[in-house]
Amino acid sequence: MTAAPARTLDVVGIGNALVDVLGHESDEFLAEHGLVKGAMALADTDRAHDLYDDMGPATEISGGSAANTMVGVASFGGQAAFVGRVRDDALGDVFAHDIRAAGVRFETPPAVEGLSTGRCLIVVTPDAERTLTTFLGAAAEIGPDDVGPDLIASAQVTYLEGYLFDQPSAKEAFRFAAQSTHEAGGRVALTLSDSFCVDRHRADFLSLVEHEIDILFANEHEICALYEVDAFDAALQHVNHHCEVAALTRSAKGSVVVSGAEVHVIDTCPVDGAVVDTTGAGDQYAAGFLYGFTHGYDLGRCGQLGSLAASEVISHLGARPEVALSDLAASLLT
């Protein structure tokens, strides 16, 4: 019998490796291009090119939902790794550079053939809402072979994007990762990603949440979509009999963390200045929560750490923290 590998990692995230391309546009721009505000739509190569051509000057910044979360965990001082697929091209280099520079282990080798590195075209409207059009590219070709069971076994938690369910091989990678995690005695976390993603995969997600997910992250729209209910409280009653821990974010209303009889109602943290850009909030909430969870804090404190990280990221453009979250969190972690 060999010894189990030491748990040197707090969290390993698996998701789409994407570079975000952010531009400010009007509501009319959304209408002209048939975009649904606040949603994430998938695009093929041609559609992505056409949309990019019409956008004004933009900013490139490494993104991807689970990747952003791993950067947040590292910013709190946690040990995080990311698994995701890029191509050996310029944007792939950017992605790898940025996530490593943020202190996240990233060892997935770049693909040497196939589609180019995935990108997410993000249109920011004047109301600070973000509308996403994603060309998955190389990211979609992630498969079970990219998920190293040893890496998984070295982490306390494996964190998975719901977006992985949008492509067959990524879905296989998801299932393999979940199975490997449980075999190694770890916890599996899932973020539902967005309400349209939930609509696309509801039956799968319901089964996953019931049987395989230990920690569920969702915002109000996503959790209501999952259970096909209108009221947050109705979704809350469903999810509390459905998985071990659920952390449900509600924008300005804060979040609710529920684990059986233990329920925490957590407020948002005040934002310095104006709210500039809201979408990274969910990714960073998960980062704060997972940092707390893997460091033995109670669930209420985990939620507070999530709120703290979310408040930092919505105060500026971009979905990754601009200051060390460990510094911001010092007063909560005594």
Added chain:
Amino acid sequence: MTAAPARTLDVVGIGNALVDVLGHESDEFLAEHGLVKGAMALADTDRAHDLYDDMGPATEISGGSAANTMVGVASFGGQAAFVGRVRDDALGDVFAHDIRAAGVRFETPPAVEGLSTGRCLIVVTPDAERTLTTFLGAAAEIGPDDVGPDLIASAQVTYLEGYLFDQPSAKEAFRFAAQSTHEAGGRVALTLSDSFCVDRHRADFLSLVEHEIDILFANEHEICALYEVDAFDAALQHVNHHCEVAALTRSAKGSVVVSGAEVHVIDTCPVDGAVVDTTGAGDQYAAGFLYGFTHGYDLGRCGQLGSLAASEVISHLGARPEVALSDLAASLLT
């Protein structure tokens, strides 16, 4: 052995019988008169007269926290009674007329001597906040003799104002009513009334909540004051081990209803038009909740009925509903 009296009433409320005197004034008016915005201060006869002299034209309308709640229960179609003391003067007649006209049983005989009928001078500032200065008058002289044990025994729930603790004989009436209720097999509900009231009587209220109260109503400020904590979630964790049911209101953030492992997070209902006047919200939330509770609805639905009643009352000046809450509630009560 005699048969227990039939439970012909849903709720009997016991509180200060007051007539509200409402006027619109500026923030400067509050400052000049040393009033703390949003709070309720007690005044003696002279102070009440001086303040009234300085107020501009005002509107008289029957009030009192528990009295308002009983009017709300009746408006839902419930059977409600009120116990409270007025004097045999013009304002006393107004109070008795109005509460009876609203369908609430009111049989406390008016005092024939002593202080005049109590009044609550309410200054509404441009931000729709209400600042209260109460001259209790005859209301404060309520005592155990005014609490009819047969009336108590005929109700499912006895609803008590925290404000009763501000006067010795009223406090005795409170304790006698709670004891009589439990002897008759009913439930005792308490509203903490306001955070300054909680500060005045914290030790008593903590003991009451633990030993005598079955259903606790409080807003966020009050429940945080009770447990001397800053964060709502911290108060939530305390109260959930402290009484059978707690219904905690959070203004625009809705409410949280907690009963052991059962927790509901309830949203506000949309208000038609602008929010005009906020303070009656707590009284009417309690009305909706108690109507639901005494009619066998689950706690989530009770909270929704509370939100519904609160949304009606904040849409106009005055703390009693202007339309039949039973009509508004029809869609929730199928």
